[in-house]
Amino acid sequence: MTELNRALAGAAEKGIISAHQVSDLEAYLADRGINFGPVSVDAAVDRDDAALDAQAAEDSEQPRFVRGFHDILITIGVVVVLIGLWGLGGPFATLPVILVLAEILVRRQRLALPSVALTVALVHWVGTTALWFVGEHEDAWKPLVFVLSYLSAFPIPLGLFYWRYRVPLALAGLMVSVALICVVAVLLGLERILGIDLAxxxxxxxxxxxxxxxxxxxxxxxxxxxxxxxxxxxxxxxxxxxxxxxxxxxxxxxxxxxxxxxxxxxxxxxxxxxxxxxxxxxxxxxxxxxxxxxxxxxxxxxxxxxxxxxxxxxxxxxxxxxxxxxxxxxxxxxxxxxxxxxxxxxxxxxxxxxxxxxxxxxxxxxxx
Structure with missing residues (x-):
């Protein structure tokens, strides 16, 4: 079913032209060598419409982070390398590699799926290192103070990563971390103002x-x-x-x-x-x-x-x-x-x- 078929069928459904006029127009165009499939509602049309619905459903929400098997192959390599480096040298050996790979794969080659993997790797790096630093005060701080201190480590690295590489996930992560900080800060304020324990x-x-x-x-x-x-x-x-x-x-x-x-x-x-x-x-x-x-x-x-x-x-x-x-x-x-x-x-x-x-x-x- 061509675009012309769909346009005529849609016009008939909305009453702009009648079904009889659609048939006459089809015959008129066929006499002049313009042939196209039937526009009447039959099994073929139903199959075409179903295929169009399936394609529309697929295209309506398709984030651009998978563009081909090349992206998948590179991403597998990124994940394997980072896991190996993390096991050998810990977070301090991993961060420089994340940034170097981001310069090559994201800033220069603009690869989509590797940019997602590197953003997730950065979030993991920030989360792990932040937990090491604030973990020393876990027993001394109240739970909400501990969570607030932990979450405060995320916005700046994610903001800098987005500013440099323009990865949508990094921007979304920045906003999510800010939202979480605001929620925990409000809860902490309510605890102190009302003198209650939200636990x-x-x-x-x-x-x-x-x-x-x-x-x-x-x-x-x-x-x-x-x-x-x-x-x-x-x-x-x-x-x-x-x-x-x-x-x-x-x-x-x-x-x-x-x-x-x-x-x-x-x-x-x-x-x-x-x-x-x-x-x-x-x-x-x-x-x-x-x-x-x-x-x-x-x-x-x-x-x-x-x-x-x-x-x-x-x-x-x-x-x-x-x-x-x-x-x-x-x-x-x-x-x-x-x-x-x-x-x-x-x-x-x-x-x-x-x-x-x-x-x-x-x-x-x-x-x-």
Whole structure:
């Protein structure tokens, strides 16, 4: 089915021209030697539309960090070399190699997947060395002070790495680390102002609300990057991808945490959670799936799969089903949900987008 086929079929669906006029136009063009496939709704058209939906689903969220097997081969080499150097010389021997490889592979050759691997290696290096320095004060400092000191080591190295190499993951990591620092700083301030210990279960709601506020801020930044590049042609879209990947689970589990506050902090795994909490969790996961469809980001779907399985586990457990039954039923339901959403992603998204005002849909990634 050519672009002309799709244009004519779309015009007929919207009532711009009739199906009879489409047939007449096809015959008119065929008489002049312009031949193309039929535009009537038949099995061939359905197959073409399904293929287009599959291609659109593949292209709608495709971060540019895998560009071919060459990238994969180089990345394998990078990982193996860094692991070997870490085992031989520790972090002080690894950092110079990370920077040298970044100059060659990222700044000069602009290889995508190796840039991700080197950014992850830098995060690991910062995390390990920071833990060595602050670990000496672990017993003397309060937990939140210890965490705040540890997180404070990340923004500057990630910021410098992004400034030099322009890796989207480094920018996203910088923003995530700043968001985490802000959350921990607020929690520390609340402890001192209110004179409470947030490690106490009685204040779990305050902890969850603070994490929720930080996650919402991260989500807002991610949406700002998404809206600035609705066609997803620049690295701003890649930065948004990584931010959504961090914001989605943070939002989800902050909300899930608030659901279980009313049950004394009980979880699915200790057998104390009730069906009310399970239903609430399923509704939250459904909401996240809807948000994922609207903004065309699958992170909001995948982040809720574990929670969906846990909720189904709880509801089956409450009915007295055997362990073998509800474990496999939970797996089956989650798997079917993933397949249905994955296969019909574009169709479901078109249905959802039609219900939204154009002022919103015009700023989002277009539904094919």
């Amino acid at each position: 106490n279960d009685n204040h779990f709601a305050l902890l969850a609300l603070t994490v929720l506020a930080g996650a919402l801020g991260l989500f807002a930044v991610a949406m700002r990057y998404d809206v600035s590049d609705p066609q997803r042609l620049t690295t701003r879209s890649d930065t948004a991808f990584w931010l959504h990947l961090a914001a989605a689970p943070a939002l989800l589990y902050a909300l899930i945490g608030l659901v279980f506050v009313s049950n004394g902090g009980a979880t699915w795994w200790d057998g104390q959670a009730g069906p009310g909490q399970a239903i609430a969790a399923i509704l939250i996961v459904a909401l996240f799936m809807l948000v994922g469809l609207i903004i065309d980001r699958r992170a909001f779907v995948t982040s809720g799969l574990l929670s969906l399985g846990g909720a189904i586990w709880t509801m089956l457990n409450q009915t007295g089903a055997s362990v073998d039954n509800y474990v496999f039923i939970a797996f089956a339901v989650v798997g079917v949900s993933v397949l249905v959403i994955g296969i019909f992603w574009q169709k479901l998204r078109r249905m959802v987008m039609r219900l939204l005002p154009e002022t919103i849909t015009a700023r989002l990634h277009a539904a094919p």
